[in-house]
Amino acid sequence: MTTRSIAAAAQADLPEPAPAIAQAASLSETIQRDIEDKIMSGKWAPGARIPNESEFMTEYKCSRMTVNRVLSRLSERGLIVRRRKAGSFVASPRSDSAMFLQIRDFAREAAGQGRRYRHEILLRRAERLSDARARSLQLERNQQVLRVLCLHVLDDQPNAYEDRVISLDKVAAVRDESFDEVPPGTWLLGHVPWSEARHTIKAVNADATLAGILGIEEHAACLVLNRRTWHQGEFVTDVEITYPGAGHELTGEFSSTFGELAPNK
Amino acid sequence: MTTRSIAAAAQADLPEPAPAIAQAASLSETIQRDIEDKIMSGKWAPGARIPNESEFMTEYKCSRMTVNRVLSRLSERGLIVRRRKAGSFVASPRSDSAMFLQIRDFAREAAGQGRRYRHEILLRRAERLSDARARSLQLERNQQVLRVLCLHVLDDQPNAYEDRVISLDKVAAVRDESFDEVPPGTWLLGHVPWSEARHTIKAVNADATLAGILGIEEHAACLVLNRRTWHQGEFVTDVEITYPGAGHELTGEFSSTFGELAPNK
DNA sequence: TCAGATTTTATGTCTATACCTATTTGGGAC
DNA sequence: GTCCCAAATAGGTATAGACATAAAATCTGA
Numbered sequence: 130m131t132t133r134s135i136a137a138a139a140q141a142d143l144p145e146p147a148p149a150i151a152q153a154a155s156l157s158e159t160i161q162r163d164i165e166d167k168i169m170s171g172k173w174a175p176g177a178r179i180p181n182e183s184e185f186m187t188e189y190k191c192s193r194m195t196v197n198r199v200l201s202r203l204s205e206r207g208l209i210v211r212r213r214k215a216g217s218f219v220a221s222p223r224s225d226s227a228m229f230l231q232i233r234d235f236a237r238e239a240a241g242q243g244r245r246y247r248h249e250i251l252l253r254r255a256e257r258l259s260d261a262r263a264r265s266l267q268l269e270r271n272q273q274v275l276r277v278l279c280l281h282v283l284d285d286q287p288n289a290y291e292d293r294v295i296s297l298d299k300v301a302a303v304r305d306e307s308f309d310e311v312p313p314g315t316w317l318l319g320h321v322p323w324s325e326a327r328h329t330i331k332a333v334n335a336d337a338t339l340a341g342i343l344g345i346e347e348h349a350a351c352l353v354l355n356r357r358t359w360h361q362g363e364f365v366t367d368v369e370i371t372y373p374g375a376g377h378e379l380t381g382e383f384s385s386t387f388g389e390l391a392p393n394k
Numbered sequence: 395m396t397t398r399s400i401a402a403a404a405q406a407d408l409p410e411p412a413p414a415i416a417q418a419a420s421l422s423e424t425i426q427r428d429i430e431d432k433i434m435s436g437k438w439a440p441g442a443r444i445p446n447e448s449e450f451m452t453e454y455k456c457s458r459m460t461v462n463r464v465l466s467r468l469s470e471r472g473l474i475v476r477r478r479k480a481g482s483f484v485a486s487p488r489s490d491s492a493m494f495l496q497i498r499d500f501a502r503e504a505a506g507q508g509r510r511y512r513h514e515i516l517l518r519r520a521e522r523l524s525d526a527r528a529r530s531l532q533l534e535r536n537q538q539v540l541r542v543l544c545l546h547v548l549d550d551q552p553n554a555y556e557d558r559v560i561s562l563d564k565v566a567a568v569r570d571e572s573f574d575e576v577p578p579g580t581w582l583l584g585h586v587p588w589s590e591a592r593h594t595i596k597a598v599n600a601d602a603t604l605a606g607i608l609g610i611e612e613h614a615a616c617l618v619l620n621r622r623t624w625h626q627g628e629f630v631t632d633v634e635i636t637y638p639g640a641g642h643e644l645t646g647e648f649s650s651t652f653g654e655l656a657p658n659k
Numbered sequence: 660t661c662a663g664a665t666t667t668t669a670t671g672t673c674t675a676t677a678c679c680t681a682t683t684t685g686g687g688a689c
Numbered sequence: 690g691t692c693c694c695a696a697a698t699a700g701g702t703a704t705a706g707a708c709a710t711a712a713a714a715t716c717t718g719a
Binding site for chain 4: 420421422456457458459460463477478479480
């Protein structure tokens with residue numbers, strides 16, 4: 130089975146252009162790398178106290194500001210925890226695992242893989258929010274929305290089915306958009322600044338309708354990605370994208386999450 | 395259906411203890427918040443040039459270092475892109491969406507929800523890697539591993555089925571661990587510093603065996619999470635966790651990813 | 660008109676210093 | 690011993706100045 134990735138890993142996965150000659154790193158970068166190495170290699174174990182700012186000053190013969198910048202960055206990134214008077218400590222991985230998923234735009238994804246992409250709008254109609262959906266979105270049930278059903282097709286094979294509602298209050302411009310040229314997700318990307326989203330992923334068995342649309346067998350397992358987006362606290366869009374389970378995977382890049390650890394106790 | 399979350403959102407989702415009296419923010423925090431607001435609200439659109447450092451110095455009557463710290467942080471977080479001589483520009487959202495999934499430790503997750511958790515070890519045995527798995531992990535096929543099959547039970551209901559291999563080379567201590575007390579994932583968390591992992595999520599139909607183990611119907615959709623972990627480039631563990639599709643969701647926190655945008659062209 | 664050299668500009672990094680603040684620690688009063 | 694206060698400590702933030710560097714803008718000469 131050729132597995133198609135519907136999402137690619139993020140930055141760190143890029144094929145780094147082999148830094149043959151490592152370009153001159155700044156002093157603070159050097160220090161930061163040194164510390165990261167010691168933490169990541171386990172030399173400085175979680176909970177361990179690391180040297181304080183003046184010790185680093187001595188070690189690297191630099192000013193306190195430089196050390197401070199490094200330690201602040203590491204603290205922001207969650208690798209260390211800093212406490213006044215007590216010192217800086219290696220944080221401990223907080224979770225069994227964390228992952229960073231980047232779900233790309235269909236068209237862009239297709240282009241990146243050299244595949245032919247097209248979409249079909251199955252339905253596009255102004256509606257009032259159904260009771261159930263309104264409740265689940267915590268909105269008034271009479272909110273005006275645009276409902277869009279869309280099929281994403283890759284190399285003439287149905288690739289995903291999208292069921293979306295868009296707030297007509299919040300995204301007025303959408304009234305004049307047919308989505309003939311550009312699929313709703315892509316269109317929204319360019320027309321709405323967004324700031325908040327919530328995702329869920331689940332697995333479901335395809336019912337007869339869905340199976341028909343996606344050209345798969347009834348009861349086949351499907352991956353369902355739901356995303357709700359708000360902007361400045363107001364609802365923008367809610368979308369449910371269903372992928373045939375066979376041949377699709379979500380792929381996530383590593384991301385290490387560190388959390389606070391009571392040190393020294 | 396009561397949906398059980400097998401993963402909780404990360405930091406930002408914590409129920410912030412309502413900062414009734416917003417505690418005095420530092421000057422740099424104030425500046426940073428101002429800029430973030432302008433970007434997130436769309437006032438400063440993607441690609442737009444934002445004031446340069448000296449303009450901010452004038453606006454906030456502060457030193458350049460202060461402004462520089464703020465802009466550097468924003469740049470690290472990917473909200474802006476900085477270019478020498480050209481200035482700083484609002485980055486544009488690079489992807490349709492990005493998400494940050496945090497998959498927590500079973501036991502900790504259960505405790506956090508006030509549920510009873512237990513696990514059953516179905517198999518624990520030293521093996522040599524099968525050809526297929528060795529290939530997929532890009533390892534030699536004779537690598538010594540410990541194979542562990544484990545069932546996670548929440549409130550007396552099978553919650554997940556785990557199929558894991560652990561490198562005996564890399565994690566020698568695992569030879570003496572029965573996993574009677576602590577499930578493998580949790581044990582590894584405490585015994586292996588880790589630094590690299592790769593995840594995939596897919597949906598599958600349960601076969602007869604799996605259905606029997608998880609107490610679900612054959613062909614029921616399941617969510618399968620695979621995670622491979624390395625440490626310093628060497629393979630540590632590969633695990634596949636299968637959740638019954640009904641009643642399980644992976645939940646991810648928002649994470650906005652901005653990327654570079656050619657400005658001004 | 661255009662390529663190449665030069666200037667200008669905005670950012671990148673670092674230093675040295677200053678003052679503030681949370682927290683721990685040690686000492687003194689009880 | 691126990692409680693409370695004061696001193697010491699480590700980090701948090703800010704300033705002003707300096708030099709470096711990449712790249713856009715401008716100038717210059719053929």
